[in-house]
Amino acid sequence: QKEVEQNSGPLSVPEGAIASLNCTYSDRVSQSFFWYRQYSGKSPELIMSIYSNGDKEDGRFTAQLNKASQYVSLLIRDSQPSDSATYLCAVSTDSWGKFQFGAGTQVVVTP
Amino acid sequence: EPEVTQTPSHQVTQMGQEVILRCVPISNHLYFYWYRQILGQKVEFLVSFYNNEISEKSEIFDDQFSVERPDGSNFTLKIRSTKLEDSAMYFCASIRAYNQETQYFGPGTRLLVL
Numbered sequence: 001q002k003e004v005e006q007n008s009g010p011l012s013v014p015e016g017a018i019a020s021l022n023c024t025y026s027d028r029v030s031q032s033f034f035w036y037r038q039y040s041g042k043s044p045e046l047i048m049s050i051y052s053n054g055d056k057e058d059g060r061f062t063a064q065l066n067k068a069s070q071y072v073s074l075l076i077r078d079s080q081p082s083d084s085a086t087y088l089c090a091v092s093t094d095s096w097g098k099f100q101f102g103a104g105t106q107v108v109v110t111p
Numbered sequence: 112e113p114e115v116t117q118t119p120s121h122q123v124t125q126m127g128q129e130v131i132l133r134c135v136p137i138s139n140h141l142y143f144y145w146y147r148q149i150l151g152q153k154v155e156f157l158v159s160f161y162n163n164e165i166s167e168k169s170e171i172f173d174d175q176f177s178v179e180r181p182d183g184s185n186f187t188l189k190i191r192s193t194k195l196e197d198s199a200m201y202f203c204a205s206i207r208a209y210n211q212e213t214q215y216f217g218p219g220t221r222l223l224v225l
Contacts, residue, residue: 034213043202043216044154088154090214096166097142097206099214101154 002027004091006102013083013109019076021105023089026070032092033065033072037085038104044088048074079109113137115217117203123223124193132188132220134203143186144204144214145178147171154202160186193224 003026013019021035032051036044048063050056050072056063062075072091076083086104093100116135124130136143145157158168160178175191186205190197200219206212 032212036216041200041221043200043219046213046215049213090154094167096159096161097212097214098144098156098159098167099146099154099204100156101146103153 002093002100004089004100004102006087006089006105008103009106009108011105011107013076013079013107015079015081015109015111017079019079019083019107019109021074021076021087021089021107023072023074023102024070025072025089025091025100027091027093027100028067028070030067030070030091030093033063034090034092034099035061035063035072035074036088036090037083038088039085044090047087076107079107081109081111083107084109115203115205115215117201117217117220119220120218121221121223123225126195126224127192130190130193130222132190132201132203132222134186134188134217135184136186136203136205137207137215138184140205140207140215142166142206142208142212143178143180145188146202146204146216147199148202148219149196149199157188157201190222193222195224198222198224 035047050063089102090099143160203217204214
């Protein structure tokens, strides 16, 4: 059974601090990796995609991928109260592009 | 910016009734997906659709589910005889091509089966 694992949280982060989110996946042939943000009752909203080992930065967000360790992470710098949400890790493996999602990590940014 | 749309936003139905959830994918996209999310649980893949046929489906997608693209724009999910456990948010997503493509999600339909 192919799995995507995330800590459920909640991860409490003071405003202005760095939030660090982790995700591991079991299928070694996974190709594409995504971080989505989901507010309660809303649909997933893309934050970052990453396909190659290493770091990728976009504004306050940095995604890190290590395929050898089957690990992908997301850093949120200068966390804001509006960053309070559930962050979903999604992995795409097969040729039809379906996503496998982790259960999500709830982040709470406290003023 | 183009976006995926879904209707209705909310649907309440009685157990055993048929429901049709509608999606309009982004216009030049070729691959279409349905996912569901039961309250408090993870987003789960239901089905992918390409070239007017199902390309992959999950164990959840049993005989009571069907999908079709009746015209050039709509993509529908039909649940033939709803059960209480079908209550969930249903998300439609689409991509232009499968390789290294971000899936864009619609706003979802919240289905409540009573």
